[in-house]
Amino acid sequence: MSYSRREILETIRMTESEHFDVRTVTLGISLFDCGSQNPKECARNIGEKIERYASSLPSTVDEVAEYLGIRVANKRIALTPISLVSTLPQKESYIEIAKEVDNVAGELGFDYVGGFSSMIEAGFTKADHALIDAIPEVLTETKRVCSSINAGTTREGLNIDGVIKVASLIKDTAYKTRDKGSVGCAKFVVFANAVSNNPFIAGAFHGVGNPEVVINIGLSGPGVILDAIKRYPEANLRELSEIIKKASYKVTRVGEIVGKEVSKKLDIPFGIVDISLAPTPELGDSVGEVLMAMGIETPGAPGTTAALALLTDAVKKGGTMATSQVGGLSGAFIPVSEDAAMIKAAHEGHLSLEKLEAMTAVCSVGLDMVAVPGDVEEDVLAGLIADELSIGIINNKTTAVRVIPVYGKKAGEIVSFGGLLGDAPIQEIRTISPAKFIRRGGHIPPPIVSMKN
Amino acid sequence: MDKRRIALDVARILLKHLPQELSQETIEKIAAEVISLIEGNSSDDDLKRRLAVLTVIGRNHSGIVHSFSEILAENNVDIIDINQTIVHGNFAMMMVVDPTDAKVDFLTLKHLLKERGKREDVGVFLQYEDLLKELNRM
Numbered sequence: 001m002s003y004s005r006r007e008i009l010e011t012i013r014m015t016e017s018e019h020f021d022v023r024t025v026t027l028g029i030s031l032f033d034c035g036s037q038n039p040k041e042c043a044r045n046i047g048e049k050i051e052r053y054a055s056s057l058p059s060t061v062d063e064v065a066e067y068l069g070i071r072v073a074n075k076r077i078a079l080t081p082i083s084l085v086s087t088l089p090q091k092e093s094y095i096e097i098a099k100e101v102d103n104v105a106g107e108l109g110f111d112y113v114g115g116f117s118s119m120i121e122a123g124f125t126k127a128d129h130a131l132i133d134a135i136p137e138v139l140t141e142t143k144r145v146c147s148s149i150n151a152g153t154t155r156e157g158l159n160i161d162g163v164i165k166v167a168s169l170i171k172d173t174a175y176k177t178r179d180k181g182s183v184g185c186a187k188f189v190v191f192a193n194a195v196s197n198n199p200f201i202a203g204a205f206h207g208v209g210n211p212e213v214v215i216n217i218g219l220s221g222p223g224v225i226l227d228a229i230k231r232y233p234e235a236n237l238r239e240l241s242e243i244i245k246k247a248s249y250k251v252t253r254v255g256e257i258v259g260k261e262v263s264k265k266l267d268i269p270f271g272i273v274d275i276s277l278a279p280t281p282e283l284g285d286s287v288g289e290v291l292m293a294m295g296i297e298t299p300g301a302p303g304t305t306a307a308l309a310l311l312t313d314a315v316k317k318g319g320t321m322a323t324s325q326v327g328g329l330s331g332a333f334i335p336v337s338e339d340a341a342m343i344k345a346a347h348e349g350h351l352s353l354e355k356l357e358a359m360t361a362v363c364s365v366g367l368d369m370v371a372v373p374g375d376v377e378e379d380v381l382a383g384l385i386a387d388e389l390s391i392g393i394i395n396n397k398t399t400a401v402r403v404i405p406v407y408g409k410k411a412g413e414i415v416s417f418g419g420l421l422g423d424a425p426i427q428e429i430r431t432i433s434p435a436k437f438i439r440r441g442g443h444i445p446p447p448i449v450s451m452k453n
Numbered sequence: 454m455d456k457r458r459i460a461l462d463v464a465r466i467l468l469k470h471l472p473q474e475l476s477q478e479t480i481e482k483i484a485a486e487v488i489s490l491i492e493g494n495s496s497d498d499d500l501k502r503r504l505a506v507l508t509v510i511g512r513n514h515s516g517i518v519h520s521f522s523e524i525l526a527e528n529n530v531d532i533i534d535i536n537q538t539i540v541h542g543n544f545a546m547m548m549v550v551d552p553t554d555a556k557v558d559f560l561t562l563k564h565l566l567k568e569r570g571k572r573e574d575v576g577v578f579l580q581y582e583d584l585l586k587e588l589n590r591m
Contacts, residue, residue, distance in 0.1 A: 009510075012578050066559075067559060069584060250588050253587045
């Protein structure tokens, strides 16, 4: 037999019984040739370009998945940040474009579109202002369009005026989508050091240095890592790291094959595999459970950050070997509402916002899918965002905030979003105010990076 | 000189020395083959064959192997290798098959086998070998 019985059965076990899927095949599309000072025409150009490149992707992905015997959960599109596409810089233009994109993507069978985005780390253009003004309405009135803002980078520092605007748009979006648990906020993320080839929502966009079109892959796979760890309850931490590396290699390899195959069939270049562990609310598919299997009683206990650091690092090491190019965010996501064990820990009061913030210093992104009381003050929200982004800026890593101030809800209550977005316990946020600091406004200069202490 | 140019030049030389009645189509075919030769893609049929792995797992009862090989035979799918065993009363069969010349396409074949799996009350998995190869071999 050309394959051993063990090899075959292990592969079947992985693909069939460990919640394993490729989370997303994301098609990046450049919109630089779609500009027009007539917003209607610009929207039409964008719609046509998406159709031209994306129409056969969903069926091709399904076919490849069947051939290989695996599941692909989502198909997504990442667009050039819309603020960079030349059009009349007014709010209405961007709403028009968002609606067109939402329609086209829906008709073609895509789950989400990212790229309704602005880069404001060093200041605003007219287009940035107009686009930011449009975001709450776009998140309310479209289904699939996701938005992101990059408010800081290690090289440019942090745009605090931008952070204030972001806090305000988040509150506004929460209010506008109040009848659905303020879910509009789940489609928005604010970044420091955003990456231009991230296939994951809500932060996907097709960055400036990218080719005309590109295929990027986002993985999932906490279940596979969990299963591997559970088989070795006695392993010491050095051995545990090796076990995680091997499991991560396999998970990543699947993404690599899917990417290569889809790329070949569609004749679109293959970009990167993002080796992030992306959990789902299902039991057994949780990064929190992985931490627990490693020996942490519940996420949030002292030691959680160390365990997460080991996990993230081992995932990266194992995954890097398995793909021709790693990219995106790559590590372990810790979205609270999308992860069964994290939901439980937060609900029981073990996982505070402060502990989550510490964990983001070593995870792959940041404060993700965190629900806070709807009456949180804008300045407090801005303080939370500024803190999180500063961690990324100083440490030369990507950090982000996807926070949902759930309208009308208080700490301790639960809001249910359904699907991959899961259930979020409303977490307590301190109400002591950073207002005087934040309202000084302006810009926090970029840090010096040579003195690493 | 790029490979395409070389290929076209070769085709042109062949054309000069071969009978006049060669059609445009034949010339293009020659060019294509030369290109693939230069690029190192053999047109050899064997290399194009993509094998698949059929795994059947479930409660043991008589006739399972027969039941599935019947479908394979009916649809002209060649069995390259077969391994069957009983683990703790559970039946496990793994076959490497060649669906290249099958009468039906891959997805139809998969569907037929899965349907048979329901009748036999066993789990059926059919996948191209890519995943196995890439996961287990460096």
